[in-house]
Amino acid sequence: MSSSKTPSSTLSAPALKPLKLNSSGLGQSTKPSSPKLSTPKLSFSLGGDSQNTAKSDTTKTFAKPQFTKPKLAALSLGESTANVIKKPAPWSPSTTALILVKREVETHDSMSFTFAAADETLFDFKPGQFVTLAVKIDNKTHYRAYSISSVPQQKQLRLTIKRVPDGLVSNWLADNLNIGDSLSALNIAGQFNSSDCKHKPKLLLISAGCGITPVMSIAKTLLTHDSDTDIEFLHCARDKDNVIFHDEMKTLLAQYRNFNVQLLLENSDGFASFSADENTDSSALSHQTGMVSSDVIQQLYPDLKERTIFLCGPVGFMKAVENIAQESDFDMANFFQESFTPAANNEHQDQISSDASTASVMLHVPDFSVEKEVVQGSSLLEVLENNGVPIIGACRAGVCGSCKCKVTKGSVKSTSTETLTAEEIAQGYVLACSSTVEEDLAVALS
Numbered sequence: 001m002s003s004s005k006t007p008s009s010t011l012s013a014p015a016l017k018p019l020k021l022n023s024s025g026l027g028q029s030t031k032p033s034s035p036k037l038s039t040p041k042l043s044f045s046l047g048g049d050s051q052n053t054a055k056s057d058t059t060k061t062f063a064k065p066q067f068t069k070p071k072l073a074a075l076s077l078g079e080s081t082a083n084v085i086k087k088p089a090p091w092s093p094s095t096t097a098l099i100l101v102k103r104e105v106e107t108h109d110s111m112s113f114t115f116a117a118a119d120e121t122l123f124d125f126k127p128g129q130f131v132t133l134a135v136k137i138d139n140k141t142h143y144r145a146y147s148i149s150s151v152p153q154q155k156q157l158r159l160t161i162k163r164v165p166d167g168l169v170s171n172w173l174a175d176n177l178n179i180g181d182s183l184s185a186l187n188i189a190g191q192f193n194s195s196d197c198k199h200k201p202k203l204l205l206i207s208a209g210c211g212i213t214p215v216m217s218i219a220k221t222l223l224t225h226d227s228d229t230d231i232e233f234l235h236c237a238r239d240k241d242n243v244i245f246h247d248e249m250k251t252l253l254a255q256y257r258n259f260n261v262q263l264l265l266e267n268s269d270g271f272a273s274f275s276a277d278e279n280t281d282s283s284a285l286s287h288q289t290g291m292v293s294s295d296v297i298q299q300l301y302p303d304l305k306e307r308t309i310f311l312c313g314p315v316g317f318m319k320a321v322e323n324i325a326q327e328s329d330f331d332m333a334n335f336f337q338e339s340f341t342p343a344a345n346n347e348h349q350d351q352i353s354s355d356a357s358t359a360s361v362m363l364h365v366p367d368f369s370v371e372k373e374v375v376q377g378s379s380l381l382e383v384l385e386n387n388g389v390p391i392i393g394a395c396r397a398g399v400c401g402s403c404k405c406k407v408t409k410g411s412v413k414s415t416s417t418e419t420l421t422a423e424e425i426a427q428g429y430v431l432a433c434s435s436t437v438e439e440d441l442a443v444a445l446s
């Protein structure tokens with residue numbers, strides 16, 4: 001899903017240009033001087049130079065909002081039921097058609113699609129999860145997993161999709177899906193979510209490229225429902241034209257005192273004028289120039305060890321951040337990550353390709369009468385698809401579990417077993433997208 005240039009942790013510290021931009025592009029505190037009505041009342045003080053983006057000088061004190069329980073009207077059994085509001089049915093992805101109600105251009109190569117259901121279903125999911133879409137192109141159905149960028153329990157569901165060079169489904173959606181069109185979804189899944197991943201009251205969300213999608217859902221959900229969570233958000237992009245959700249982050253920044261955003265741009269030329277052109281107010285985003293490195297992380301987040309990290313982006317970027325965390329003695333029990341890099345750009349897919357040799361082995365899929373000679377080292381998912389086996393490869397990156405199948409004879413080499421239980425692995429289940437055919441093989445889909 002994301003394919004931006006891969007930063008590296010081995011790079012030296014960038015030339016930092018800490019700036020807090022106001023509407024004129026000049027340095028100011030990024031926080032407004034008075035609290036917004038919809039947020040908890042806070043006392044907030046900045047120490048030192050307000051242009052310094054390092055958080056070591058920043059002190060925040062959060063006062064819990066005082067809630068008054070509304071008085072409930074007593075109901076008696078004999079009351080008329082004429083005004084009883086019918087609850088929408090719970091979301092069942094496989095039986096609820098998604099109808100496109102809005103298309104929004106986010107960047108030159110990414111777009112948000114907002115869907116609704118005909119019966120006003122409330123879309124229920126865990127923030128950070130993805131949905132598998134079934135997309136019919138030229139009479140063939142393709143399955144792809146896309147992270148959800150909206151908040152759960154709303155009547156609309158938003159997916160933000162980035163074009164992929166030579167990609168089929170993402171590009172087709174961007175070019176062909178119009179308002180009123182409907183799509184089928186298969187399921188929702190994903191262990192990378194803020195409901196199941198137990199986290200501290202302080203978070204550091206880190207994303208790059210289209211990896212911002214699930215992270216934005218996590219941020220918005222926590223800000224909406226848990227006003228006590230202190231959220232720092234670091235988003236990395238190539239340049240100003242590749243910042244997804246720029247305006248949305250500005251809105252959140254202005255609205256919530258317990259939310260702070262920092263952009264890290266490889267090239268920030270023109271960023272100030274970009275913000276001014278957008279009629280920004282005092283909530284304009286703070287940014288630095290450079291790539292992710294240990295120095296940047298230490299400077300921005302001196303309280304790193306007090307936080308839980310949620311990370312999503314291209315594989316190389318995530319590896320760099322993981323290395324930084326480990327080198328900083330970060331407790332990796334508080335480190336959660338997910339990559340949805342497309343298969344074509346995926347490190348372990350490259351590894352699978354490089355394993356291909358000219359020797360051949362036999363592939364048997366008795367349920368579908370397949371008995372075929374295939375190249376040893378081939379991707380199991382690809383050889384199954386190419387031979388007409390109706391296997392679903394939604395993420396093609398070893399994280400969604402849709403390509404689970406059972407090896408009943410022979411063995412494969414696997415790079416991911418992420419969604420499989422120990423019991424399933426012992427029974428011979430593998431993820432086809434993350435497995436190569438190494439010897440004569442018999443496979444079943446269930």
Ligand code: FES
Nearest residue numbers: 394396401403433
């Ligand atoms: S296609 Fe998602 S795990 Fe294989």
